[in-house]
Amino acid sequence: MTMKHQSQRPGDALPSTALLNIFCKTSIKDRFDNIPFVCKSWAYASADPHCWASMIAESESDSFEVAFLKDSYPYGSSFVDPFDGRRSTDPQRGVICLQALIRRAGGGAAINSLYFFPFLTSVVSPPNDDELLRLIAKHCPNLKHLSFHGSFHASEEAIFNVFRSCRELELIDFSNTPYCYTSILQELSCCCTKIRGVRKQDVLETNFAYDLTKWFPRLRLLNVSYSTIVDLDMFTIVTKCKELQYLDVTGCQQLIRYMDIVKIASKRIPEILYD
Template sequence: MEEGDRSWEDMEMDCLFIIFSKLGLDDLSTSIPFVCHSWSAAARHPFSWRILNFRSIDFMPWSSFASRFKALFHVSKFSFSGFIKLAIRRSEGFAGELWLPPLASVEDLILASEGCPKLRKLALPGLTLKEETQIPILLSKWKELRLLELESKPSNFSQLVVKISQNCIHFIELKMPNSAINKDDVLAMHKYLPKLRSLDLSRAYLPKKELLLIAEGCRELQRLCVKNCVGFEEDEEVKRKACKIETFECEGSKMIHEGGFGMDECDDLYVDVI
């Protein structure tokens, strides 16, 4: 090493925090801490745990990550519930993003609502009807929430957006693919999410009349993604209504379901089969 050169272990802590916060939680917990003392200290700092994305890790007990974790930390059992407790504890309340995997439970979400009060981005897995009833209550704890991603529209969607309106004054982005969107849903967005800037309803059942209502009533929308939807085609009326939206994505959307029936005539049938 030439004179004046610096090794990786001599990097400023602030730089390490920025780099480590962008790594996967698997590397942050089982690789980085074992490189050197300075990296170990940085990997344990809460600033390195600001993005809690659990979706890229295999949490099955027989996975390579589970085996490596048990070996390094000398524990006999490994579980997702145990790892999320570790991650939330390491973040010390500084986490700004939480991306939960399909195996997460509502108990994990309750834990996050207590340990991650500064969340700005939250992605939830599919939930049962019973679990959905707790989401509006939990959302009221995240005052700084800006983005919410749902696997599909919850049964209590209207109640959910009311809570967002009352408690999350910075909320601007909703991702809710694979949903059946009706007029009441759109009117709820108009009334309770007037500052919405980005809306993702890809792969949804979205009739043309509801799409036009969104384009007309969500006046601050800068991005609307309705790719691969069923219920409308990009005709001249749709283009005209959507022209004010900076980014309008509707590739792959069509009027007719693959089964061959017209959506405007068979709404209830479609809702039953999706």
């Protein structure tokens, strides 16, 4: 009796757990558009909720810090937008896409890292910020890293609801948003006691430094690059946030005597970025 030899692709021989560990190191775009369509074993492995836990490639131990705090913008190398920046004019389009991600992540409990802007509507369209935030608050209780980048229309109530529901938050990005004022920082501090990193670029609120040091005196990572921070605010931050390990003030045009502050701060803060 002659036995037929069946060829097997190398990937088919890998156990699903090995494939899952590999897929977690790929971009969210590949997980959406490519991996599930290669073969049945890849599709099966990519259906595991933990494959959808993060919207960035989990390639390094500090990859979350890089993506949510240290990259110049969320459009950096750590994050690849699965929708290629094509925001829809239909508010429900982004909601449906986020719902799909939540379903793939086992109902959302597995999600730990989330970028907000790919799901938002285009600038001239009706906003869907609050509806997206309600989904996050309802389905993502274990969220650790969140970027609000690009959101302008969320209500304070919707933002507060996320903070009250997602109490595991550690890293948060307020860049290119108006959501970094006193009541927001106070609520974030009260609800999310594990916050260790904040990014806020562009225009800073007048009381930003005072509020930040009041509500987050144990902050470890801060990126205010390309912001309107001034010397006095920088001095307030480096003297009152005594556990800072990382500070980025690159491109801050309103800093004048910042080198004097850097010389003082560098004795205690291991990593300071400036130009």
